[in-house]
Amino acid sequence: MVFLEAEMSSNVLLSPEHLTPQGLLLRKSIITRLFEDIANKKASKEHGYFIAITSLNSIGEGRVRTLTGDVLFPVNFMCLTQKPTKGEVLTGIVDKILKHGLFLKSGPIDNIFISEKLTGEYKYVPGENPVFLSEKQGKLAKGVSVRFKVVGFRWMEAERHFQLLGSLAGDFLGPI
Amino acid sequence: MSGEEEENAAELKIGDEFLKAKCLMNCEVALILDHKYEQLQQMSDDAANQVSQVFEKSLQYVKRFSRYKNPDSVRQVREVLSRYQLAEFELCVLGNLCPETPDEAIAMVPSMKTKGRIDDDEQIEKMLQDLSLIKKFE
Numbered sequence: 001m002v003f004l005e006a007e008m009s010s011n012v013l014l015s016p017e018h019l020t021p022q023g024l025l026l027r028k029s030i031i032t033r034l035f036e037d038i039a040n041k042k043a044s045k046e047h048g049y050f051i052a053i054t055s056l057n058s059i060g061e062g063r064v065r066t067l068t069g070d071v072l073f074p075v076n077f078m079c080l081t082q083k084p085t086k087g088e089v090l091t092g093i094v095d096k097i098l099k100h101g102l103f104l105k106s107g108p109i110d111n112i113f114i115s116e117k118l119t120g121e122y123k124y125v126p127g128e129n130p131v132f133l134s135e136k137q138g139k140l141a142k143g144v145s146v147r148f149k150v151v152g153f154r155w156m157e158a159e160r161h162f163q164l165l166g167s168l169a170g171d172f173l174g175p176i
Numbered sequence: 177m178s179g180e181e182e183e184n185a186a187e188l189k190i191g192d193e194f195l196k197a198k199c200l201m202n203c204e205v206a207l208i209l210d211h212k213y214e215q216l217q218q219m220s221d222d223a224a225n226q227v228s229q230v231f232e233k234s235l236q237y238v239k240r241f242s243r244y245k246n247p248d249s250v251r252q253v254r255e256v257l258s259r260y261q262l263a264e265f266e267l268c269v270l271g272n273l274c275p276e277t278p279d280e281a282i283a284m285v286p287s288m289k290t291k292g293r294i295d296d297d298e299q300i301e302k303m304l305q306d307l308s309l310i311k312k313f314e
């Protein structure tokens with residue numbers, strides 16, 4: 001998958017107990033809180049998945065919120081992100097096989113579905129351990145690495161993740 | 177259910193963010209995340225608990241799907257691919273999927289040809305040969 005190093009800005013809110021006269025501790029608190037905020041946020045519709053903060057560009061002047069006494073620091077940083085693109089070829093690992101299609105995972109993306117209508121030559125074979133089988137091209141079973149094309153995706157706000165639809169109908173797609 | 181209406185990686189109709197930001201291949205990301213994980217381990221005993229699930233899953237993924245492991249090879253791969261008129265996005269897809277034939281390369285990155293930048297298969301063949309040489313000497 002293609003990863004992006006994107007420039008981002010965020011506001012870090014620190015409550016008064018973090019504010020000490022020693023500048024060094026303050027910076028550490030801001031950075032720690034930023035890391036926590038980004039980890040909790042997981043992903044956004046605009047940027048995709050937040051993988052890791054790679055560098056800090058600047059920390060702006062803190063602004064006190066008069067009612068609570070908390071201080072807001074604007075932070076600018078570089079972040080490694082990943083976002084799906086329609087038409088992109090991705091590699092994933094088969095997670096679950098059902099009659100109507102298969103579910104894959106790929107890196108941070110947990111929710112990828114390939115409908116049995118889009119599995120090309122591969123057909124469902126029921127059994128205790130069901131698989132998708134193609135005479136010429138091989139077998140898709142749990143744990144197999146698969147190359148597929150992204151047909152579409154959508155952002156699920158509640159779960160804060162992307163749901164992808166994939167296809168195996170095409171040259172050079174399938175198990176690798 | 178669909179992505180944005182106009183978006184289509186096959187034609188390089190991708191978001192602005194892909195065209196403006198730096199794109200990274202799996203092998204490059206593997207080096208970055210490994211390094212970050214080491215840094216965390218030095219700072220605390222409990223590195224595993226400090227990284228997010230997204231980080232963990234991405235690290236596992238890029239380690240599994242990186243063709244090139246050592247930093248020099250990774251640098252060379254980027255250098256080789258940069259010699260051709262490729263968009264960063266296309267460069268990363270090629271560096272990740274490591275197609276073996278020009279046909280496969282074109283199937284993975286159709287936009288290479290449609291934008292008229294890489295017209296003949298010989299160029300692609302040369303590019304793929306250079307990439308597999310790096311692998312041989314890794």
